[in-house]
Structure formats: C-alpha cells, structure tokens
Amino acid sequence: MKKNNLTLGEFIIENQKHYKSTSGEFSRLISSIKLAAKIVNYKVNKAGLVDILGDAGDTNIQGEDQQKLDVYANDVFMQTLINREIVCGIASEEEDDYVTIKGKHETNENKYVVLMDPLDGSSNIDVNVSVGTIFSIYKRVTPTGTPVDKIDFLQRGNQQVAAGYVVYGTSTMLVLTSGSGVNGFTLNPAIGSFYLSHPNMKFPENGTIYSINEGNYVHFPQGVKDYLKYCQEEKENRPYTSRYIGSLVSDFHRNMIKGGIYIYPTSTKNPKGKLRLLYECNPMAFLAEQANGKASDGYVRILDIKPTELHQRVPFFCGSKSMVKKLEEFMAKYP
Ligand code: AHM
Ligand code: MG
Numbered sequence: 001m002k003k004n005n006l007t008l009g010e011f012i013i014e015n016q017k018h019y020k021s022t023s024g025e026f027s028r029l030i031s032s033i034k035l036a037a038k039i040v041n042y043k044v045n046k047a048g049l050v051d052i053l054g055d056a057g058d059t060n061i062q063g064e065d066q067q068k069l070d071v072y073a074n075d076v077f078m079q080t081l082i083n084r085e086i087v088c089g090i091a092s093e094e095e096d097d098y099v100t101i102k103g104k105h106e107t108n109e110n111k112y113v114v115l116m117d118p119l120d121g122s123s124n125i126d127v128n129v130s131v132g133t134i135f136s137i138y139k140r141v142t143p144t145g146t147p148v149d150k151i152d153f154l155q156r157g158n159q160q161v162a163a164g165y166v167v168y169g170t171s172t173m174l175v176l177t178s179g180s181g182v183n184g185f186t187l188n189p190a191i192g193s194f195y196l197s198h199p200n201m202k203f204p205e206n207g208t209i210y211s212i213n214e215g216n217y218v219h220f221p222q223g224v225k226d227y228l229k230y231c232q233e234e235k236e237n238r239p240y241t242s243r244y245i246g247s248l249v250s251d252f253h254r255n256m257i258k259g260g261i262y263i264y265p266t267s268t269k270n271p272k273g274k275l276r277l278l279y280e281c282n283p284m285a286f287l288a289e290q291a292n293g294k295a296s297d298g299y300v301r302i303l304d305i306k307p308t309e310l311h312q313r314v315p316f317f318c319g320s321k322s323m324v325k326k327l328e329e330f331m332a333k334y335p
Contacts, residue, residue, distance in 0.1 A: 008034060008174060008185045008194040015178070026137075026162070029086050029112055030176070033135060036080040037166040037174055038192060040073045040119070040133060044168040047125055061096045061311055069125050070094060073118035073133065081114060088140055089148035091310055093117040093279040098310065100147045108145055112161070113138050113152050117279040120165075121247025130169040132249025136283035137162040153310060157282030157303035164287070165249045175201065175253070177290040182256075203293035207259025207320040208240045211251040219267035223298065223331035227263075230330065248275065252284055252318065256291055261319035261327065265298070273297075273315035277307055281316045294324040298331040 006014070012027045047069060074094040081087050082101055088110040091098040103110050116135040124131055138159055140152040164176035172187040174194050184198030210231045217225065231240045243260070245251050251262050266273050275281050285295030285302035295302040295318040305314065317327050 006196040008176075008196070011183065011185070011196055015180075025086065025110065025112065026178075028084065029081075029114070029137065030162075032080050032084045032086055033077075033114075033164075034174065034194060036077045037133060037172075038187070039076050039080070041166070041168055041172045041187065041189075043072055043076075044069065044125075044131065047128075069131075070119045070122045077116055077118045077133070077135075086110060087112045087114050088144070089113040089152060091115045091153045091278065093120075093276055093311075098148070098150065098153050102147065108147050111139050111144055113140055113148060115153060115278050115283075117276070120249055120280065121245070124245070124247050129245060130167055130247055130250040132168060132247060132253075133166040134249060134280055134283050135164055136160055136278070136286070150310070153278065154307040156306055157277075157285055160282065160286045160303075163283035165252075165283070167249045167253050169250060169253075173197070173253075175287065177287050179286075179290065182287055182291040201256055201291050203256050203288065203291050203320045204259030205292070205320060206322040207255065207261065208237055209243050209255055209258055209260030210240050210263065210323070211242075211244045211255060211260060211319075212263040212265075213244060213246065214242065216267050216269065219269050220265050221267075221298075221331070221334060223334045224263065224265045224327070226333070227327045227330040230326070248280060248284065252288075255319045256288075256293065259320045261317065261323040263327070264316045266315045270313070272313040274313060275316045277302070277305060277312045277314045278310060281314055281318075284316075284318055288318050292321065293319055294321045296324055296328055298328060299335075 012030050074092055081090055085103045089098050089100050102108050114137055118133055119131055120134055121131045138155050139161055140148055142149045142152055162178040166174045173184050175184045182201040184201050185194035186197035187194050264275050281302050288295045297315045317324050
C-alpha cells in the first residue's frame with residue numbers, strides 16, 4: 001500500500017510498537033480524539049450558517065468570554081472521552097479543575113490522562129478564520145486503581161506520551177506525534193477519514209517568517225524588541241516576512257511547513273505571557289521538537305518547566321531552531 005493511502009487508524013496500528021502499549025488503549029484513545037475532531041469539524045464548518053456564533057454568556061476561569069463553539073467543542077471532547085471510559089482524567093482549558101474518570105468498573109484502571117484546549121483561537125470564529133484543537137497525553141504517575149490526582153496533570157512536558165492538534169482550515173488536518181516524528185493527516189470530508197498526507201513533517205532549520213502580535217510592541221521585554229528590529233533589518237536574508245493569524249495552531253502549522261518563529265512574550269499587559277503551559281505550550285513544544293524545531297520561554301526549554309498549576313501561563317517562543325536560538329541570544333542580554 002502506498003504510504004499516503006494510509007488512514008490515521010491504519011497508521012496507528014502499523015506503528016503500535018512505538019507506543020509500548022499492547023492493550024490497544026492508546027489506539028482507542030486516538031480513535032476517540034479523531035471522532036470528537038470530526039464532530040467539531042462538522043460544527044465549525046457550519047458556524048456561519050446556524051445561530052451558534054457569539055458569546056455563550058459564560059466566563060472561563062481565565063476571566064475570558066467563552067463563545068458558543070468553545071463550549072460545544074469542550075463538551076464534545078469531554079463527552080467522547082468520558083463515554084468511552086478510555087482515560088482516567090481530563091484537564092481542559094475551559095474547565096476550572098480536572099475531571100476524574102473512574103472507568104468501566106469504577107476501578108480507575110485506565111492509565112492515560114488528556115489535557116486539551118478544545119478550541120484555540122476562538123476569537124477568529126466570527127470572521128471565518130481557522131481555529132484548532134490542541135491535545136496532550138501523559139501516563140498517570142499515581143498508581144492505577146486509585147482516582148487520579150493533580151500531580152498526574154502537573155508533569156513536565158518532557159513526559160508526554162503523545163501530543164497533537166487539529167487545524168480546522170481550508171482542509172481539516174490532524175497532526176500527531178507520539179515521540180517518533182510528526183505526521184499530518186488530512187480529513188477527506190466525503191468519506192470522513194483522515195489520510196496520511198504529510199509524513200515526517202519537519203521545520204526548516206531556518207526560516208523567514210515571524211509571527212507576533214506586534215501591536216503590543218511597547219509592552220514587550222527589551223530582548224524581544226531588539227529581536228524584532230533584527231527581523232526588520234535589511235541584511236543577509238532579512239527583512240523577514242511578518243505573518244500573524246492570531247490562531248496558534250494555524251500560525252504554528254504554517255511556520256512548520258514554511259520555516260518561521262511564533263512569539264508570545266510576556267508584556268506589561270500579560271506579565272506571565274498569555275498562553276497556557278499545559279494546554280497549549282507543552283503539546284506544541286513536543287510537536288516542534290519532534291519536527292526538528294525548538295520551543296523555549298526565552299531562557300529555558302518549555303518541556304523542562306515544572307508546572308505548578310493547571311492554568312499556568314508562560315511566554316512562548318517556538319519554531320525553526322536557528323530562529324528560536326537567535327531570539328534566545330537577544331533575551332540573554334537582559335537576564
Ligand atoms: P485562546 O485559547 O483564548 O483562543 O487564546 C490563545 C490564542 C492563540 O491561538 C493566539 O495565538 C493568541 O491567543 C492570540 O492572542 P492575541 O490576540 O493577544 O494576539
Ligand atoms: Mg487556547
């Protein structure tokens with residue numbers, strides 16, 4: 001069979017040996033995520049048609065307005081995973097606390113926890129711009145047979161078993177790593193199957209795109225300001241191109257294909273950064289490193305940060321290795 005005829009399901013079975021799981025639990029977990037992604041995709045595609053746009057009226061724990069599709073995507077992913085009793089716990093950007101799932105016989109026998117941002121970049125929904133789902137999978141550290149604990153979720157990113165995202169874009173793709181490279185699968189909407197379309201995805205070592213909300217320039221740390229000036233200088237292959245969708249998944253996806261850096265620094269407005277370590281930065285950092293890229297908070301490797309709280313925020317610099325290294329050089333001048 002030609003490699004690019006493989007469906008995601010077939011790919012997981014073929015690569016089963018990498019998952020060090022013979023129970024099939026991991027494959028069933030990815031199947032559940034795949035199913036939820038297809039349901040959300042269906043709804044996202046219809047977003048302009050039905051009365052689902054606008055705020056739901058609730059505010060999440062971060063104090064931000066939730067839009068209806070955020071709530072919907074959160075419900076779909078939570079319910080799909082809960083109903084299949086395939087994980088022992090879920091933490092979501094849209095939930096105040098983690099959820100414990102006892103499993104089929106109420107014996108807490110499942111070993112994986114999932115952390116997710118069910119619909120990232122949701123401020124883009126109203127204007128028909130791509131949004132995404134981000135997920136991260138760990139093995140619990142507490143023993144099976146007991147309910148999950150917060151420490152199962154507060155693991156360093158370098159302990160991730162798998163991570164991925166779904167980009168609901170011009171076509172819908174699921175991009176996945178389980179620690180041996182990154183593979184992209186495109187949804188054929190007529191059939192409802194994800195096909196391996198982008199095997200072994202890699203960030204180019206260097207790139208010419210920088211992605212940052214430059215409107216916040218005055219609030220940025222000096223190292224970032226200096227790096228931006230460097231990007232705009234007329235020298236060698238510079239000035240670089242500025243591209244910012246405001247949807248992390250889409251900005252990351254483009255930069256991985258074309259070569260670039262995504263930057264969300266601290267600012268006087270967001271002194272700890274805006275993005276969440278557990279739901280956004282760790283999974284994207286794992287994907288980046290598996291695709292020959294790099295992810296840092298400006299000083300430290302994202303995957304080495306010890307999380308202290310579920311909704312922790314960090315500054316996030318992620319993309320082509322040489323570009324992230326260069327930005328770290330500028331940051332190092334202002335320790
Ligand atoms: P969200 O989880 O509330 O959607 O926020 C995360 C998003 C990222 O996708 C995006 O890169 C960033 O926030 C955009 O923020 P800003 O509008 O401040 O540039
Ligand atoms: Mg988000």
